Amino acid sequence: MESATPASLLEVRGLRTHFYTDEGIAPAVDGIDLEILPGQTLGLVGESGCGKSVTGLSLLRLVAHPGRIVGGEIRMRGQNLLDLPMNEMRKLRGEQIAMIFQEPMTSLDPLYAVRDPLLETLRLHRKMSKSEARAKAVQLLTSVGITDAERRVDSYPHELSGGMRQRVMIASAIACDPALLIADEPTTALDVTVQAQILALLRKLQAENGMAILLITHNLGIVAENCHHVAVMYAGKIVEKASMRSIFQNPRHPYTQGLLRAVPRLDHPVKQPLPTIPGSVPNLLHLPTGCRFRSRCVWAQQKCAEEEPPLMEVEGGHTSACWVQPGFTQPVPVKEGVTA
Amino acid sequence: MTAIETRELLRVENLVKHFPLRPDFLGRSPGVVRAVDGVSFTVREGETLGLVGESGSGKSTTGRLLMRLLEPTSGAAVFHGQDLFTLKGDGLKAMRREMQIVFQDPYSSLNPRMTVGQILKEGMEPRGITNKAESETEVTRLLELVGMRSYQRDRFPHEFSGGQRQRIGIARALAAGPRLLVADEPVSALDVSIQAQVLNLLLKLQSELNLTMLFIAHDLTVVRHMSDRIAVMYLGKIVELAESQSLYINPRHPYTHSLLAAIPIPDPDVVAPPVESNAGAGSQGEARGGCVYRSRCPFAQAVCAEEPPLREIAPGHLSACHFAETLPEFSRL
Numbered sequence: 001m002e003s004a005t006p007a008s009l010l011e012v013r014g015l016r017t018h019f020y021t022d023e024g025i026a027p028a029v030d031g032i033d034l035e036i037l038p039g040q041t042l043g044l045v046g047e048s049g050c051g052k053s054v055t056g057l058s059l060l061r062l063v064a065h066p067g068r069i070v071g072g073e074i075r076m077r078g079q080n081l082l083d084l085p086m087n088e089m090r091k092l093r094g095e096q097i098a099m100i101f102q103e104p105m106t107s108l109d110p111l112y113a114v115r116d117p118l119l120e121t122l123r124l125h126r127k128m129s130k131s132e133a134r135a136k137a138v139q140l141l142t143s144v145g146i147t148d149a150e151r152r153v154d155s156y157p158h159e160l161s162g163g164m165r166q167r168v169m170i171a172s173a174i175a176c177d178p179a180l181l182i183a184d185e186p187t188t189a190l191d192v193t194v195q196a197q198i199l200a201l202l203r204k205l206q207a208e209n210g211m212a213i214l215l216i217t218h219n220l221g222i223v224a225e226n227c228h229h230v231a232v233m234y235a236g237k238i239v240e241k242a243s244m245r246s247i248f249q250n251p252r253h254p255y256t257q258g259l260l261r262a263v264p265r266l267d268h269p270v271k272q273p274l275p276t277i278p279g280s281v282p283n284l285l286h287l288p289t290g291c292r293f294r295s296r297c298v299w300a301q302q303k304c305a306e307e308e309p310p311l312m313e314v315e316g317g318h319t320s321a322c323w324v325q326p327g328f329t330q331p332v333p334v335k336e337g338v339t340a
Numbered sequence: 341m342t343a344i345e346t347r348e349l350l351r352v353e354n355l356v357k358h359f360p361l362r363p364d365f366l367g368r369s370p371g372v373v374r375a376v377d378g379v380s381f382t383v384r385e386g387e388t389l390g391l392v393g394e395s396g397s398g399k400s401t402t403g404r405l406l407m408r409l410l411e412p413t414s415g416a417a418v419f420h421g422q423d424l425f426t427l428k429g430d431g432l433k434a435m436r437r438e439m440q441i442v443f444q445d446p447y448s449s450l451n452p453r454m455t456v457g458q459i460l461k462e463g464m465e466p467r468g469i470t471n472k473a474e475s476e477t478e479v480t481r482l483l484e485l486v487g488m489r490s491y492q493r494d495r496f497p498h499e500f501s502g503g504q505r506q507r508i509g510i511a512r513a514l515a516a517g518p519r520l521l522v523a524d525e526p527v528s529a530l531d532v533s534i535q536a537q538v539l540n541l542l543l544k545l546q547s548e549l550n551l552t553m554l555f556i557a558h559d560l561t562v563v564r565h566m567s568d569r570i571a572v573m574y575l576g577k578i579v580e581l582a583e584s585q586s587l588y589i590n591p592r593h594p595y596t597h598s599l600l601a602a603i604p605i606p607d608p609d610v611v612a613p614p615v616e617s618n619a620g621a622g623s624q625g626e627a628r629g630g631c632v633y634r635s636r637c638p639f640a641q642a643v644c645a646e647e648p649p650l651r652e653i654a655p656g657h658l659s660a661c662h663f664a665e666t667l668p669e670f671s672r673l
Contacts, residue, residue: 047531191394196602221604262536264565277533
């Protein structure tokens with residue numbers, strides 16, 4: 001693997017997070033490399049179970065039992081986070097790296113007013129007095145587009161709509177001006193018009209304070225509108241990595257190509273069959289030999305069963321883990337036994 | 341829409357469902373939620389009518405009322421010449437054979453203690469198939485119809501992936517031999533690659549079995565892909581109804597504009613329009629007595645305090661906006 005540009009804010013090398021279950025070891029994240037540049041958004045894309053959320057939690061060292069980080073490095077400005085003692089890691093969370101989750105309904109404690117998590121963060125990390133913290137909390141709520149923040153700061157989660165709750169989550173995440181925000185499916189539970197607002201808010205905050213964002217999503221439309229770079233994950237591995245434009249214009253991994261084709265589009269004729277990816281994601285406890293995607297891949301060859309493809313350079317800054325690297329416009333072969 | 345398919349299978353007239361709010365401690369009810377508030381539409385034989393809207397628009401409630409899973413407050417629905425809401429006993433049973441529903445969540449809508457075979461056999465009961473050999477043959481036929489294997493009949497729902505469970509849910513609905521299928525968010529719990537498989541299956545089944553479909557979903561690209569005509573719902577009302585193509589090329593209601601503007605398009609060359617500033621702000625309380633959308637609407641005028649009727653502004657294109665004809669053009673294509 002070539003060394004990343006020295007400008008990377010966060011560099012992940014060979015990260016492995018495995019889950020030790022009763023039935024065996026599930027390699028949810030199995031040797032991935034990522035680079036996140038300051039002020040930019042990296043989209044981490046994949047379907048359920050591909051390891052994208054576990055990757056996000058791993059960066060904060062928040063993986064719960066029976067999961068464990070078993071290898072690799074997570075370097076933030078050169079410092080390997082996996083070497084930090086727990087108390088320093090705790091300090092870093094919220095201050096350097098913050099995270100927001102999919103469910104704004106469940107990630108706020110119903111017994112605490114909106115102000116409480118905000119005040120806690122500000123007083124813990126910024127050592128503010130109560131009144132300073134309260135003033136800052138009101139200012140933060142205003143900056144995430146909550147009108148009447150002076151009153152809203154004393155509301156309880158049940159008094160807020162889903163979109164408002166996600167704004168409160170974002171306000172507490174950015175309270176200490178983190179260098180990196182991990183956003184795990186931040187709009188999946190929201191209505192489409194509210195989703196558009198929340199994503200616009202994240203873009204605005206990024207433009208203002210220059211934070212980097214790791215945007216975990218399954219929605220390729222969100223990627224196109226919000227990300228600078230993209231990493232596509234499949235069964236614990238990164239299978240393709242490129243700039244956002246390159247992923248859409250020249251996808252070279254059959255899985256990325258399949259995802260792009262399977263989405264209904266507004267410029268397609270209605271009621272026509274969609275190209276599909278046959279089958280479903282393999283069980284992490286029983287992964288096939290060689291390429292993990294091969295059982296669903298129309299391009300698979302003998303070599304794909306024998307040897308796992310590493311990420312190989314397609315063009316400058318664009319890598320794909322495929323022995324075949326088919327072009328996106330090449331006709332897709334019809335494979336025996338693999339049908340939609 | 342071709343002329344042959346224009347026979348009407350379902351006509352819904354002024355459908356209303358109010359849910360009472362929880363009474364206060366003195367037993368006084370603070371009012372009602374108008375989940376469905378005067379909805380009228382028709383579904384033609386063999387077509388798919390899409391119902392689209394955000395949470396709280398009443399789209400799922402509409403589907404459930406038609407299935408008689410909820411009782412309406414008022415209104416009528418005529419299915420194949422029969423009034424759905426007056427049916428009782430045997431008549432209701434017979435109707436349930438003709439109309440079936442597929443739910444969103446394939447994890448909670450299948451009985452975990454029954455095998456796939458048992459689930460499907462239960463689904464055939466309204467057809468009166470009791471002969472063992474006949475029902476076994478029918479299980480095989482249904483499984484093959486939804487792209488599964490006959491030997492999978494003895495397995496339990498938990499042994500299947502989400503996509504396969506949704507196939508089982510569809511097979512169960514088909515077991516009764518329905519003419520109308522209500523599909524309530526049938527793919528929103530599924531991953532992109534699996535979603536495409538299930539959408540293809542529904543399209544295939546529709547053409548093979550000449551099914552009529554009411555396709556309820558919040559994803560505008562999915563609804564467009566599946567529907568001949570689409571009704572857009574907002575706070576219990578239909579605000580626009582048109583053929584799929586023309587709804588997306590020439591939307592004639594400000595709410596439809598807003599919904600279309602918010603779709604994230606997976607193409608870096610498509611520039612996203614500016615974001616609606618007061619999305620999600622609407623609630624029924626403030627909208628009483630006028631256009632339901634006016635608190636959010638950038639085009640609202642004094643006249644919008646009067647409720648605009650849903651009216652035909654072009655052949656087959658209905659809009660409930662006073663300014664339907666003069667709204668600016670809008671398209672994401």
